[in-house]
Amino acid sequence: MSSKIENVDMFSSLPEEILSHILSLMPTKYAVRTSILSKRWRYSWMFVTNFDFDGTRTNPFHGLDRFTKFVDRVLNDCKTSKINLFRLQFYETCVQKLSASSWIDKAVRLNVCELDIRSIQLELPLSLFTCKTLTKLRLERWACDGKDWGCPSSVNLPCLKTLDVVVHSDPFVNAFKLIGGCPMLESLSLEVTRRKKFAGCYIFNIPTLKRLKLTFALVITSDINKVVLRVPNLEYLFLGGVLCSLFQMEDVSSLVEVSVSLRHIAYDYLWVELLNGVSGVKSLLTQDVSFFLIGFNVG
């Protein structure tokens, strides 16, 4: 009897808005696939509010046009007036620069709230940097050439609360430009994947910031740079990768929790300075650093 019940298709009789909500919870590829189930399902996918395009698994030989055509067509046919989430990831072999830029532009015009872009080649439309509806942004370029995506000098993202950026060498090229244009920023994650040369002094002067994650993944220099934290509302601080910066805590009066997961510490005194700076916090969690501290008196 139970198998009989399972064979009856009940989902088709769900109200349209529930159905589109459910279809928003899966990669767009699957949502669009349902269009051929029956007449009932033909247009349901067009009302999804989340778009999740993953071109990284597309075969470069015959996926060159297929992925592009698919995304083009989906964005052209969709009837959504407000995009909740737009996620896009692909390799450069699959997609032309201009296509990706026009897709992001379309998402911005459809009042996107959350944008998540990961690719090798990335050219971002100017409209993205003045998007009024954006609350969450993640940008990552998997660069083989060490170059970064470009950021215009004027950025205005009035609603952006969460920013997650990966840059390759110099955060001043775009990360700090972006941060400067976000008056509501509450959560920032900045990852610098390869720091080749001395990269100056990073000053985080963000009064609204509550969470900060800083990661230096790979440092190809013995130069030390300075990181100044002027973040009176910061509650949570995470440091990862390589410790190669001298931290100067100018204002971290609200800091409660510090989490450290370091692979390597360039000089012992950096660690001492860091611990001195966060001595007032309630919770300090350290991972992977303990072995550096053997025979090393902190305090």
Next chain:
Amino acid sequence: MSYSKTIVLTNYDGETFVVDEVVAVEPQTIEHMIEDGCANTSIPLPNVTSKILSKVIEHCKKHVETPNSNEKAAKADLKSFDFDFVKADQGTLFDLILAMNYLNIKELLDLIYQTVADMIKGKTPEEEEEMRRVNAWVFSCFVGVTCLYFKSKKM
């Protein structure tokens, strides 16, 4: 001051369920009814069958009873309970969605939506093959195009 600690729910079949108020206010719809003073005798829930209502009450009870702590064990227990809870046939899930929408329990609704989404995504290979056959623009793969090309050549 008399203050009733239990709430009576009457469902679609006319059956009554007596539940603690803390459990009953989990669904926002019922909470609002109690706030508005509509819950003096019993709350009618004409859209919900007894099978579904008892399932919903079971879920609310579990979530109310589990201490709201960061303890890993409690969280894992709740997770496994939720996992078992949504292991149901399409018919039950369908009724649950409608009931949840009416009762307005967001947490449970999200869980059920995700379950249904995973079910739709995880169609059997035969069904996917059928989809591929019918809808060329979605699945227009290299092989398909080549086949068409050779077919047209033969003709």
